[in-house]
Amino acid sequence: MDRAGEMAVFTKVVEEGSFSSAARALKLTPSAVSKQIGRLEDRLGVRLLNRTTRQLSATEEGDAFYQRCVRILTDMEEAEIAVSQRHSAPRGTLRVNCGVAFGKHQISPLIPEFLERFPEVNVEMTLTDALSDLVEEGQDVAIRFGKLQDSSMVARQLAVSRRAICCSPEYLQRFGEPKHPSELTAHNRLGFSTAIHLNEWIFRLPDGSEYPVKVEGNFTANNGETIHEMVLAGLGIARLAEFLVSSEVREGKLVRILKPFYRDVEVPINAVYPTRRHLSPKVRAFVDFLVEKFNPVPPWEAES
Template identity: 55%
Template sequence: MDNLSAMGIFVKVVNEGSFSAAARAASLTPSAVSKQVGRLEDRLGARLFNRTTRHLSLTEVGKGFYERCCQILVDVEEAEDAVANLHAAPRGTLKINVPVAFGRLWITGLIPEFMSLYPEIKLDLNLQDRFVDLLSEGYDLAVRIGDLEDSSLIARKLAANRRVVCASPEYLKKHGAPKHPKDLENHDCLIYASRAFRNDWRFEGPDGAELVHVSGAVETNNPEVIMDLTCKNMGISLLPLWLVGPAIRQAHMVEVLPDYHVPDSAIYAIYPPGRHLSPKVRVFVDFMVEKFNLPENHFI
């Protein structure tokens, strides 16, 4: 027998408590089990068991070897399972949660290509901005934007979440363009209500870190509404580039305070931890990583 088989028999003897019990569990004869353990000891040049007619116990060397063998056997099993999963055809229902605006603008357009690549996957795509509990609500995966809370979930970065301060050309023509973040205190700012510290906008620039408390007549929990009102000359907004990029490209909005940087966060695919990543989750995450592996300004 090879080394791994001999290790497996040795571990089984320890777990079962005797050579005869291990032989029954392995469908071998007690003498065959004894011979394999004896050969293992000969190869190692060390005694693994203290044997008496009524009792079997591990030696100090045996205890250390047992712990190493257990880990080796687990690693081998996981490696074999991982390879099997790589070759398994991704199939089954893939339940995903995605923020509404990001899903509508950047995920749904990729679905036809993904489904053509993996026809045995059935996609259950939920667009909602509510924070969902993946484990209790049965989601395989979610896309989340911003800083992640500490958790046991696995996170894989898809793209940077660059945020920019924007206004319409007409608004700037009428009210003037701010030159410094503190100038925003004298402007009508559109507030995204779902953002933590929604009235406090943070900047980094030539003078270091800046914290500006902004205010305005309109506050909403929908970023697309903020973008629409910005385009309609209602004020200045702080929004992610993935949302406002097309409007900037079409000159409906312009970036203001270009010398000041709003601290970036990121866009992640998150999924529950497990011994192995299921093929359907793995291929979706890999597909999305490939699609978003573009220059930082690719959202414009």
């Protein structure tokens, strides 16, 4: 028997707590299992198991060896699954979770092409700005902004997000264009009712100093999509993601203002999934598809 086989026998004995139970699970005879463990101990030069007439337990060396064996056997199994699944056709229901604005404007338009490529996959998409637990809610992939906080998750970066200070041409005609951040106090600034950390806009003056402006206006919402609609309607000025407004800026429906004073920080946009282990073909196909579509230049920058 090869070393992997020896490890499999040894781990099964430790887990079952007896030669006879391990033998039944492995479809071997108890004597064959006992001889296998004896040969393994002889080769390693240590006693791995404490044997009595009533019970069997791992020694200190045996427990350390068991932990290593479990990791090695798991890695071997995952390597085989990964190779075999690369040749399996993606199929089944793919559950995708994404924020409202990014999902509507950037992910949803790509879904028809994805489904055309992988006709055996069904997509179930949930759009919400409330963060959810992927494992508890049975989601396969989520699109998340910012650094990955949960070490049990895997993230592949798709692009980066920046924001712009925008309003409609109609708003500028009615109220004039602010030329300096200090002039924003005379304007209707639209903000978020929940993500209040987004309700302070930081500008940089020519001398390098920062100039913060707090959002104060007659309308707030819990998502960027709704604020975007109000800005298009001419209600006020807002700070919105470039992926949301780039096409309207290009078409003249929105105007970027205070550009000399504002350059937002880059926030990574990631495709997040629970673990690399047993990654299904449908998840791998979807994440690879998104990476293809957003790299090297995301759609909203390519259009600019």
